[in-house]
Amino acid sequence: MSTTQSAAARLPSVFLQLWWVIVVAGLVGGLAAFGYSSTLTPVFHSTASIYFSMRTASSGSDINQGSAYTQNQMLSFAQLATSAAVLDEVRDDLAATRPGLTLTDLRRMTKVEIPQNTVVLEITTASANPEFAAEVGNSIADNLTQAVYTIAPKDDKGESTVVARVIDPAVPATVQSSPNKSQNAVIGVLIGALLAALALSAWALLDTRVRSRNALAEVTDLPVLGAVPRQKGKPSGPVVLTKPNGHGAEAYRQVRSALKFSAVEHRIGAIAVTSSVAGEGKTTTAVNLALAYVESGQRVLLIDADLRRPTVATTLGLENAVGLTSVLVEAVEAEDAIIESAGGLAVLTAGEQAPNPAELLASNRMRLLVDALRPSYDLVVIDTAPVLSVSDATVISQYVDATIAIINTRKTAKTQVERCIAALTGVRANLAGFVLNNVAEARRDRYYYLSDN
Incomplete structure (x- = not known):
């Protein structure tokens, strides 16, 4: 299916979701026409x-x-x-x-x-x-x-x-002939609604973002491991801890289950979490996914390998003075740098910012570190930089058993996903699949919030 055809196929769902925009535009158009008619001299x-x-x-x-x-x-x-x-x-x-x-x-x-x-x-x-x-x-x-x-x-x-x-004979009229306020208001409603419908159609046809599973299917055959619903308000912490019974926490558990099924032929002991571009929610996903594994009774280590813009420590409310950078430069031992966060999750923060993060992550010490930490944990989750920003993610993907990429449905374009896939497959990374983030929940039944629309 071509991009234009798929966009046209999305039009009904766009109208169903955003019908209120057409209604509001119609009301605004009607009020504007009525108001303008009221300013004209009656005839x-x-x-x-x-x-x-x-x-x-x-x-x-x-x-x-x-x-x-x-x-x-x-x-x-x-x-x-x-x-x-x-x-x-x-x-x-x-x-x-x-x-x-x-x-x-x-x-x-x-x-x-x-x-x-x-x-x-x-x-x-x-x-x-x-x-x-x-x-x-x-x-x-x-x-x-x-x-x-x-x-x-x-x-x-x-x-x-x-x-x-x-x-x-002519008699004085009791009702003005023009402007016809009622008629103009109806015309304003129709014009406003029509313009809104045309605007929504153009928006749907020109929108290149990966907004659903169907949109992702146009780019790749790789699976969607899960879909995280849009969170209202500013999060107070990882939803697996703050709202364990909420839809968000359940979404991360579904990602955990999907990874379990994808590991039938080989065990997954280390996972890299990345995205195409910055701001797609990769760190949030890495933290909550690690906590979801801890919740199931596994020993999990979360490593912040995004040495350029580290946010794991901030997300979990931890100190970042000593971390991965300190271990790679052999300032401290890994056991001394690893700290335990809320929920029983072991965390190796990024540590102080290094002037040469690419060299540190590509060094043999990083590979040996990951291999050395594997036996002590059931799973090692590594948060790494966006694929299209720097080469860090393609390097880290060589040290893990699987890589998952996060897609923000309100931000990520199809071309960015295509380039992300090309970069990871180019280094023969095991790209297990994608997690759709910031997905709009279906209001008709909040139990089934993973919407394809």
């Missing part, structure tokens, strides 16, 4: 209707001909309604109350329509003042009927052959 429309007919008709044929003639002249009457001949009279009618009214103003606020196949003319006027709109509409209607009488063809008696009558 009121009033409509006057005029009926046109022939004055005389002595037979059915004359009536038909008169009706046809009137219909043919409707466009002319419509043009006449907004002509200077009519609007100048309207200006005179309104001169007392609207002395500055111009022809342009009147034409802008007037719309003339002819319903299809009728001899009715509808004059609609718009204004922020409903009374003024109705006043203008009625003035145009009255002056148009007078203009038609004046310019229409005359009969033998000198009477106009066309009669225009106002059949529906």
